[in-house]
Each structure stands twice: as C-alpha cells, then as structure tokens.
Amino acid sequence: MxxxxxxxxxxxxxxxxxxxxxxxxxxxxxxxxxxxxxxxxxxxxxxxxxxxxxxxxxxxxxxxxxxxxxxxxxxxxxxxxxxxxxxxxxxxxxxxxxxxxxxxxxxxxxxxxxxxxxxxxxxxxxxxxxxxxxxxxxxxxxxxxxxxxxxxxxxxxxxxxxxxxxxxxxxxxxxxxxxxxxxxxxxxxxxxxxxxLNFAISFLPDHYGGSFEKARPAALGMHWDRPYLCADGEWIVIQAVEPKFYAELIRRLGLDQDERFVNEQRNPAAWATLGDELSVLFKTKSRAEWTRLLEGTDTCFAPVLAPEEAAAHPHNIARDIxxxxxxxxxxxxxxxxxxxxxxxxxxxxxxxxxxxxxxxxxxxxxxxxxxxxxxxxxxxxx
The missing domain is CATH 3.40.50.10540 (Crotonobetainyl-coa:carnitine coa-transferase; domain 1)
Structure with missing residues (x-):
C-alpha cells in the first residue's frame, strides 16, 4: 500500500x-x-x-x-x-x-x-x-x-x-x-x-548585500526575525518578514502607535534597540500566554516546542503527525x-x-x- x-x-x-x-x-x-x-x-x-x-x-x-x-x-x-x-x-x-x-x-x-x-x-x-x-x-x-x-x-x-x-x-x-x-x-x-546552501545563496544579493556573513542566523539582529525568551523560561520565535505580517505583529503587541516600530522595520540602525525592547516585553508573559495571544494570526509566530510537546499540539494532532x-x-x-x-x-x-x-x-x-x-x-x- x-x-x-x-x-x-x-x-x-x-x-x-x-x-x-x-x-x-x-x-x-x-x-x-x-x-x-x-x-x-x-x-x-x-x-x-x-x-x-x-x-x-x-x-x-x-x-x-x-x-x-x-x-x-x-x-x-x-x-x-x-x-x-x-x-x-x-x-x-x-x-x-x-x-x-x-x-x-x-x-x-x-x-x-x-x-x-x-x-x-x-x-x-x-x-x-x-x-x-x-x-x-x-x-x-x-x-x-x-x-x-x-x-x-x-x-x-x-x-x-x-x-x-x-x-x-x-x-x-x-x-x-x-x-x-x-x-x-x-x-x-x-x-x-x-x-x-543554494537556498540561502539565492537571497544574498537582495537580502544580505552579497555577504555570507550577513546571512547567518541573527547576524543582523533583526527584531522581527528571532527567538525571544518568555517569563517562564520557555521560548517563542517570530519571523514577520513581510511588511503586512510585521504590521499585524506590532498591532497585536500594542506597538502600532510607536513610530519607531511602525517606520523602522528595515532600518538596521534601529534593530538592536527595538529588539531589546521586545525582549523586555516578551519576558512579561509566559509562552502559553503569548501563544494564546498570537498563535493562529498572521504574525508569523510559533512556540518553540520539544518533540513531546509537539506531539500534543492541536495542529499536529489534527494532522496526525x-x-x-x-x-x-x-x-x-x-x-x-x-x-x-x-x-x-x-x-x-x-x-x-x-x-x-x-x-x-x-x-x-x-x-x-x-x-x-x-x-x-x-x-x-x-
């Protein structure tokens, strides 16, 4: 069969x-x-x-x-x-x-x-x-x-x-x-x-300025593309690359009135500061709380799960993974x-x-x- x-x-x-x-x-x-x-x-x-x-x-x-x-x-x-x-x-x-x-x-x-x-x-x-x-x-x-x-x-x-x-x-x-x-x-x-590596290489000219070094994980410290630690010591990951998904993320985080977050997604000079602020914010709630707020939305969010936890996730249960x-x-x-x-x-x-x-x-x-x-x-x- x-x-x-x-x-x-x-x-x-x-x-x-x-x-x-x-x-x-x-x-x-x-x-x-x-x-x-x-x-x-x-x-x-x-x-x-x-x-x-x-x-x-x-x-x-x-x-x-x-x-x-x-x-x-x-x-x-x-x-x-x-x-x-x-x-x-x-x-x-x-x-x-x-x-x-x-x-x-x-x-x-x-x-x-x-x-x-x-x-x-x-x-x-x-x-x-x-x-x-x-x-x-x-x-x-x-x-x-x-x-x-x-x-x-x-x-x-x-x-x-x-x-x-x-x-x-x-x-x-x-x-x-x-x-x-x-x-x-x-x-x-x-x-x-x-x-x-050809997948990463294909992004070099437009996204990484032709630099392999800049293509490495978190090399540029992008606040919209990285993991964050939560209040309970567990992790979540955000990868809101496209502007419309990033806009949905900051709206749900209550940051859509902050001009820095609204206007500086593509400004490398602002990433470290904004990332530090998000780090503080995400430490105010547990992974489960952030999951209830962000999962199932177009924020490109996911909790970081161990295999045993993944086995109990509703999506994985629905697909019988x-x-x-x-x-x-x-x-x-x-x-x-x-x-x-x-x-x-x-x-x-x-x-x-x-x-x-x-x-x-x-x-x-x-x-x-x-x-x-x-x-x-x-x-x-x-």
Whole structure:
C-alpha cells in the first residue's frame, strides 16, 4: 500500500542515513528488504530500530558459503539497492556495482557515504558534524561568534544524506523504467548539505548585500526575525518578514502607535534597540500566554516546542503527525498523497523476522546460506 507500491528495494543495513532512506521509501509503499546483521555481530540494542519500520527483515552473512549468491538473487527482481559501507567494502565482498549491474542492468545502485566515493577524504571516518563542517552548512547555520552546533543528525545524515539518496534512487528508477539502464547513485552528505546552501545563496544579493556573513542566523539582529525568551523560561520565535505580517505583529503587541516600530522595520540602525525592547516585553508573559495571544494570526509566530510537546499540539494532532507505537513516539510518513495514502504504522519487525519468507520467495533452501540464513553483512561505515 502506498504510492511506491510495486517498487522493490534491497537495503544492506549500515549506519543511520541508509536505514532512514529505506524507512522513507518503505513509508511510501516500497517493498524494502533489509539485509541485517545477526544480533551477535551487530550488538544490542538493535541500532536505528525505528528506521526498520515498514520493512521486511532478513539476516544474511555474506562471508559464508552461498550467501553472496543469495544476495545477488535478491537483486534479480529489485529496482534499487541501498548500501552505506565505506568505499570499496562492497567490492571486496563481491557485491560492488560492476557485479550487481552486470547481473541486473536496470538496477539503481545507491551508495550512501559522508565524503563520497572519491576525493582525498573518501576513505576517512567521519560523522554528520564533520561532513557539514566541511560543506559550509554548519558555518552558515551558526550565529556569528557562537559555538557551531547543528541539531544532531538532521543537517547531514538526514537532509544532506538520506533525502538526497531517496531522490536519487527514485530519479534513477524512473529513468531505468524508460530505457532499462541502471546506474550508480553516489549520495554523499558533504555534497547534499552543500547543495542545501543554494537556498540561502539565492537571497544574498537582495537580502544580505552579497555577504555570507550577513546571512547567518541573527547576524543582523533583526527584531522581527528571532527567538525571544518568555517569563517562564520557555521560548517563542517570530519571523514577520513581510511588511503586512510585521504590521499585524506590532498591532497585536500594542506597538502600532510607536513610530519607531511602525517606520523602522528595515532600518538596521534601529534593530538592536527595538529588539531589546521586545525582549523586555516578551519576558512579561509566559509562552502559553503569548501563544494564546498570537498563535493562529498572521504574525508569523510559533512556540518553540520539544518533540513531546509537539506531539500534543492541536495542529499536529489534527494532522496526525505524531504516533506512539509500542510505547515509542515517532512521526507519521510524509509527504501525503490523495489517491495512494501510505500504510498505517505498525510494530517494527524483529531482526530477521522475514528471513524464511524471503528465502522461500527465492526458492532457496536455508541450508545454503548457513546458520539458516542468519549472519551479517560486514564493513566499516563511510
């Protein structure tokens, strides 16, 4: 069930961005078979378990006799493959792109790494913060003079990595269904997080005077585009960029008779003073009080919520954004489709829950893979 029903993905389970990409595609209806490590090799608890939702899980040790051939039979009917090993590991396992594409010419071979398949750093270990630091994204996301500190995993692993891999795989599948030609998708977090900067770059000439420094958060101290602390120690955020929204904000704050606030929205010389005055004003009420006054208006206002609070917000409840399955808070599939809605969320399958079923589909005797097909795909993360 879902818009990607009929699309089959084989995922060699690795580190987070690959499983997240597989989860996204499974959320949208793809049949994702996750080739996982056995518990003894992978360690407990099971890593990124939530990202296994919606998938079929099998366990296979590609180091054991017959297991590589089993993996290759898996891709015989697949549209795409996801792997997140360090460059060269899949080749050493006998499962590199040349082997897989020779067997399945229409296969889209998705490779998820931090640094990419080539370049001076391609064989170097790293994590999200390292990739977004080198791409320029971490610097641009940090206020001048402050410690660089992006939300863990979001800017590189998810936005610059998993989502770009998903787009690449789907684009490759569309192409392959036209001409039957598969290809390799080299999805690197350093590439994707750099590509994200084009949105900010597009504003440089008109809004930031061509300066990257001025495009950084709160670099200009705009009183109409910043967070504010409330009386209860909680935060709200205002982003009343357009004049009509700014006018609505100061009207609701009772400042529409103050000529400074009315006339100096675009005067940088006034921003610090006006911002200080708003800081004092917003500290006179709690976040809940400001929410009752400003939420639901064209003031471009929002309370800053923790995930647990977000799950209880009326808008998120109305859209059914958050779910609790087996006691675990998680978010619903996105985006949404009018004709082919995604399947309802269910429990995450245990590791290897579908091994026998998948082998049966391939008409493979489990003895061929050793240990009834239960072992591990190995390699160092990229």
């Amino acid at each position: 879902g818009v990607l029903s009929g699309v089959k993905i084989i995922e060699m389970v690795g580190l987070g961005p690959g499983p997240f990409c597989g989860m996204l595609l499974a959320d949208l209806g793809a049949d994702v078979i996750a080739v996982e490590r056995p518990a003894a090799d992978a360690g407990n608890p099971r890593p990124w378990e939530l990202c296994s939702r919606g998938k079929r899980s099998m366990v296979l040790d590609v180091k054991k006799p017959g297991a590589v051939e089993t993996f290759l039979e898996l891709i015989d009917g697949a549209d795409a493959l996801i792997e997140g090993m360090r460059p060269g590991v899949m080749e050493r396992l006998g499962l590199g792109p040349e082997v897989c594409l020779a067997r399945r010419p229409s296969l889209v071979y998705g490779r998820m790494t931090g640094w990419g398949q080539y370049g001076p750093l391609s064989q170097v270990a790293g994590h999200d913060a390292n990739y977004v630091a080198v791409s320029g994204a971490l610097w641009l996301a940090t206020q001048s003079g402050q410690q660089p500190d992006a939300p863990p995993g979001l800017l590189g692993d998810v936005a610059g990595g998993a989502l770009y891999l998903a787009i690449g795989l789907l684009a490759g599948i569309l192409r392959a269904r036209q001409d039957g030609q598969g290809q390799v998708v080299d999805a690197a977090m350093v590439d994707g997080s750099a590509h994200l 958050y779910k609790t399955i087996d006691g675990v808070l998680q978010t619903a599939p996105a985006p949404r489709f009018s004709v082919t809605p995604s399947a309802e969320l269910v429990s995450v399958p245990p590791r290897g829950a579908h091994t026998k079923d998948v082998l049966a589909e391939l008409q493979i005797n489990s003895k061929r893979t050793g240990d009834r097909g239960q072992a591990t795909a190995v390699g160092s993360p990229g």
